[in-house]
Amino acid sequence: MRMLNLLKISFKAIVLNKVRALLTMLGVIIGVASVIAMLAIGEGSKQSIKAQISSMGSNMITIRPNAERQGGVRLSRSEMQSLTLDDFELIQSEALLLTNVSPQVSGNGQVIYGSDNWPSNIYGVNPEYLAIRVWEVQHGSMFTDAEVKSASKVAVIGQTVQENLFTNGENPVGSMIRFNNIPFKVTGVLEEKGENTFGQDQDDVVLAPYTTVQKRILATDYLQSITASAISEEQSEQAVEEITALMNKSHEIQEGATADFEIRSMEELISTFSSTGELLTLLLVAIASISLLIGGIGIMNIMYVSVKERTREIGLRLAVGAKNNDILMQFLIEAILISVTGGSIGVLLGVSATFFIEKILSWPTSVTGYSIVISFAVCAITGIFFGWYPARKAASLDPIEAMRYE
């Protein structure tokens, strides 16, 4: 009953001073709107990075020679000779947490078809590579295990290579192309993948049996890397441990010594990206919180003015029987109403701003429920915190003196 009356009194005081209340709210409105928009942008970019990385195969694991290990002259990874086919065969036959495993050797050079030529990369892999990278063949088919075994001169090309070589719209499947003067028969064309997160064109690629690339192009017996996919993203870390154990044993790496190989999982990459994303979000929120704080100080300022202006009113209320708490609550409720109303407007503004950012700038965004709940709670707390002192001051006034106040 009494609470309802106090709520009415406070509500009326705000309605009687609409414009001022609105101006007071402005700080809170801007604060909340920016917190929500910032969190939405941060969350949106985090999700989109994660989605992009996942499209590259979120459970992918890569084993490469360790560059740190080689003392003296640093060799490029392609020249290092610590990863062999034996390692591949060991992993393929022993590792239980992997679904697909492929060796990888690569080189770059000129691809030629008829009178057209194009600089590109050739990847020597096995057929399982497609599943690991989550790539699909659009036309024709992937080369076979038999062709890998026989080191056949066959290749599957990416869309960028197709566009630049088959300029007259010929069907590449069945055509003969040359890579660094070695002829390859095209068996398939890959689906378009676009750029990856790092801006590389994933369609500028030629896939060929690793045996062929080793023998004909690189003239090497070593592997540059082994690519595999774990059973699931969650089991990536365990799979990495499993491979590490296998490799440590076969490479005779002592406890605590630096290995001559390194294993990276995509999951690791995702969490690295997420944590930078989180740091960015935190920074954005910190900036936005400062504006919320300034909004709170604005409320305190206006509440002070309001208490001063209404000293006679307070005196009268006390004279007709208002208790300390009635006055305290009246002003506290007023401060909370201002901050929470400001918060609600801020939420609306933040959500619509986010909507327009997504529509107009086409940035990925995602408004999270918790950001709304948190901003709202912060608003209520701001109201209580910054309304408390002025309200306290009002409640402790002496009725006679307050009524005499000019």
Added chain:
Amino acid sequence: MKEKAIHVARLKRSFKMGEDTVHALNGVSFGIEKGEFVTIMGSSGSGKSTLLNLIGCLDSPTSGTYKIDGVPVKDLDRNQLAQIRNEKIGFIFQSYNLLPRTTALENVELPLLYNNAIGVEERRKRALAALEKVSLSDRLHHTPSQLSGGQQQRVAIARSLVNDPVVILADEATGNLDTKTSYEIMSLFQELNKQGKTIVFVTHEPDIASFSGRTIVLRDGKIIRDEQNANVRIAKDDLRTIPKQG
């Protein structure tokens, strides 16, 4: 024995002003029966407001005792005093002290907002009845700025009636009004007194004091005279003798 509305004994109130102490009230004793209409007179600075504030529980005495409606007020804390003011006292001030931009009806309802025992409907009913008593039933939704001084003071009187107080306290209630309006207000007070209301009225004008049944005169914080008025004037009759103004 019937309970006195107000009983004060050896009441003192002094204010410390730096080094000096001002004895605003220097030991006053008297009683006021229910149904009396008492005027407190005295020149400016004689302690009238100080006395009225003590009676109204807005202030606490330095020494002495005070009972309202038989209840001793000594040693009550701030909130308990607030409750006594809310239930037993109706205040009227020289400058009306109405809430600005708030209707007459809401102004009259104000004291009842702080009384938990009274609900919305009861509050509305009582406020309407109080405004009826001061003949302002046709001005319910006017705000103070839309009312004349006399009308504003009548709203204040309605507000002082709304909690059915033991005593109505008025401090220079006619101080801001012209003679005719003052007489109208006094006529209203006499009407209320006839209906049984106890009224304590502070003024420094002997003319106004002659409408009450008893006059207490203060000087330098002491009572120098306390007597029944031999012939109480009737404000309603005197109103006719005043020539129309404006």
